[in-house]
């Protein structure tokens with residue numbers, strides 16, 4: 001009896017912990033100190049709700065940092081909600097309302113409140129979020145209207161609540177009247193951290209293998225300390241074994257400006273074989289956020305080898321798979337790099353893929 005009870009408790013606890021945590025980076029580097037810095041700014045002891053912004057360029061690790069903070073802190077609150085990729089969701093039809101619904105569902109555990117408009121959503125949040133301390137993450141915000149709809153003012157919230165906003169655009173935070181003390185500027189990794197992250201992805205260990213040290217340092221120099229680039233470029237080297245191959249890739253990298261993220265990411269794409277490239281572009285244009293099953297059916301029909309292809313794309317850190325239905329995830333910088341490849345054919349009628357309603361309409365109407 002007692003054993004069964006203990007097993008039951010352990011299962012409940014593990015389920016509870018799993019439910020609350022999100023998947024952070026495969027090889028986290030320099031994350032702990034950043035988490036501590038942000039925690040200091042969040043000041044959990046203060047009995048006044050706080051709103052804090054994390055600001056930085058695309059691929060620098062804002063979402064990753066927010067995930068690590070969420071995992072660390074979410075159990076200290078009565079309720080929690082992580083709204084991912086707000087910029088993308090709010091572009092969709094009724095996107096902001098659907099985000100409000102998710103927020104209300106997760107914080108209040110309320111499935112029954114119906115919301116017909118953004119204003120109605122605001123009223124519900126304003127009236128009812130006082131009652132619970134909540135950790136709310138608004139990830140990748142690009143317009144002040146999104147904050148207004150989800151967390152318009154600090155006094156909507158319980159005094160122990162904390163709201164964390166990630167964005168590339170400082171201006172959005174200024175419009176929300178966040179001051180310097182309320183904004184954490186996320187910087188690129190330093191040289192040592194960069195080399196470490198590169199080495200994890202290229203060698204599966206924290207330091208380069210001896211004969212690759214100099215080359216690795218040179219490669220890292222060309223990435224500008226951006227975790228996204230380090231991850232993709234590092235993964236590219238994982239299965240390159242000869243020094244000649246390394247030197248070839250380094251030459252290509254050196255032609256780019258370190259700040260030109262798309263060019264650096266493009267090298268990884270160029271190294272894929274033909275069908276892997278097709279699969280990559282299909283994901284970038286159509287399958288982000290969708291389960292892999294349908295895509296696999298489609299690719300099998302094209303005589304591709306999707307299981308191997310997906311494995312390659314995962315190894316190259318070009319896509320990730322997560323969620324209940326094995327959904328494809330792709331960083332928006334990588335996605336945009338892929339979509340730009342498709343857009344190289346200027347006329348929509350000549351493009352291999354169309355994902356934008358206006359282009360589709362244009363092609364159907366003019367049959368170009």
Ligand SMILES: Nc1ncnc2c1ncn2[C@@H]1O[C@H](COP(=O)(O)OP(=O)(O)O)[C@@H](O)[C@H]1O
Pocket residue numbers: 024025026027028029030031056057058059060061062063064065197227228231331
């Ligand atoms: N501190 C870190 N250590 C290891 N990997 C990181 C770190 N920060 C970010 N990454 C990786 O870099 C990529 C981009 O990070 P992300 O958080 O999505 O950037 P952002 O949200 O700023 O655009 C992700 O794939 C992530 O796993």
Ligand SMILES: [Mg+2]
Pocket residue numbers: 062063064140
């Ligand atoms: Mg992000």
